[in-house]
Amino acid sequence: MSAAPFPLAVSLGDPAGIGPEIIAECWVRRAELACKGNDPPPFFVVGGMETLRSAAEARGIDCPIVPIAQVQEATMAFRAGLPVLAxxxxxxxxxxxxxxxxxxxxxxxxxxxxxxxxxxxxxxxxAPVEKAGLAAQGFIFPGQTEFLAAACRLMTDDAVMMLAGPSLRTVPLTVHVALADVPRYLSRELIVHKARITAASLTRDFGIEHPRLAVAGLNPHAGEGGKFGDEEMRIIEPAIAALKDEGLDVTGPVPGDALFMPRMRETYDAALCMYHDQALIPLKALEVDEGVNVTLGLPIIRTSPDHGTAFDIAGKGLAAPGAMMAAIRMAGQMAAARAGA
Structure with missing residues (x-):
């Protein structure tokens, strides 16, 4: 982590959710953010100074809040407390x-x-936000990922969501669309485009020189030769063939009920899934406390804990900080990888 030249910025998320308290908990447990003997990545929070102070007090943790006026102060301030841009x-x-x-x-x-x-x-x-609340304030994007794509002047499809944990990485090729609409959103071009971005990021940000991708089928038994649907033959198989022609290591289409078996998970570095729940259910089942949402394809690094605002437990000291800690650690690792490239 020490190779990262600057601190990480942490956005507050919805202040009524669990974001403020788990961010404060991450500073308290900052030694656990270290990886492979390196120092933990210093981070600062953007706004919400008194909110963070109150959240730490409600959680019963000793997290001094250190106001800073500019980013350059964050790394030094991190030693004394949680730096927060006033x-x-x-x-x-x-x-x-x-x-x-x-x-x-x-x-x-x-x-x-x-x-x-x-x-x-x-x-x-x-940190997690409530999308309906943001929309009521004029936020025109479906989520933070789409906002960041626009901020980077990219098309939405150029920002690829990857869910990552210690034992699994998944990419939903379609995200917030109705299940009935998934087949019409799928295309050979979409699969090829997002697979390229995923492979490039696995190399640049995760140090995997020759990334292996597994592509899921859409239908039961991956269509079984057209018996249960023809999307595999019309869309998915041609996309895989095109990727292989480019020299990428790609397998599939793999039936969804086989893709996440322990032995199968050992054969790939990331699984490309056809729809939201196909990617998120196994990730959340296997990595419940360490799941990270990573946005691939951006010129900047962005990670997020793979959970929501959890308003029902906010302020009660019940929220586990593991996913936020994993998101901070992973952002630091990615920053170090880019700095050393």
Whole structure:
């Protein structure tokens, strides 16, 4: 982690959710963020200073809050407490989302993205937000991933969502669409495009020189020769053939009920899945406390814990910090990999 030249920016997320308390918990448990003997990546939070202070007190942890005026102060301040860029704030109301809280979440996200795009940070980690609350404040994007793609001046399909944990990485090729609409969104071009981005990122950000990709089938038994659907023959198999012609190590289409068996998981570095739940259910089942949402294909590094705001347990000291810790650790590893490239 010490190879990362700048600290990581952490956006606050919805201040009524579990984001503030697990961010504070990550500073308290910062030694656990270290990997392979390296120092943990220093990080700072963008806005919400009093919210974070109150969240730490409610959780009963000793997390000094250190206000900073500029990013350059963060690394030194990190030794004394959790650095927070002074700015927007709201009263701490755990479990009670508000328009003011949504405005703070949006401002924190936008500010963190700006700082990262300007090269002042090594990358950004985004805490969970409530999408409906953001939309009510004029946020026009389906989620944070789409916002970051636009901020980087990329098309939405150029930002690829990957869910990652210690034993599994999955990529949903279609994301927030109805299951009935998945077949019409799938195309040979979509699979090829996202597979290329995934393979390139596995090399650049994860140090995998020759990434292995497994592509899931859409239908039961991967269609069984057209008996249960023809998407495999019309779309998926031609895409795999095209990727192989480019020299990529790609297998499939693999039936969904076989793709995540222990022995099968040993044969690939990432699984490309046809729809949201095909990718997220196995990841959450296997990596419940360490799942990370990584956005591939961006010129910047962005990770996020693979869970939501959890308003029902916010402020009660019940939220596990594992996924946020994993997101910070992974962002630091990716930053170090890029710095050393």
């Amino acid at each position: 700015g927007f704030d709201v009263p701490f109301t755990p479990g009670q989302p508000s328009p003011e809280g949504a405005k703070l979440a949006m401002a924190s996200l936008q500010w963190a993205a700006k700082l990262t795009l300007e090269g002042e940070t090594a990358g950004m980690v985004t």
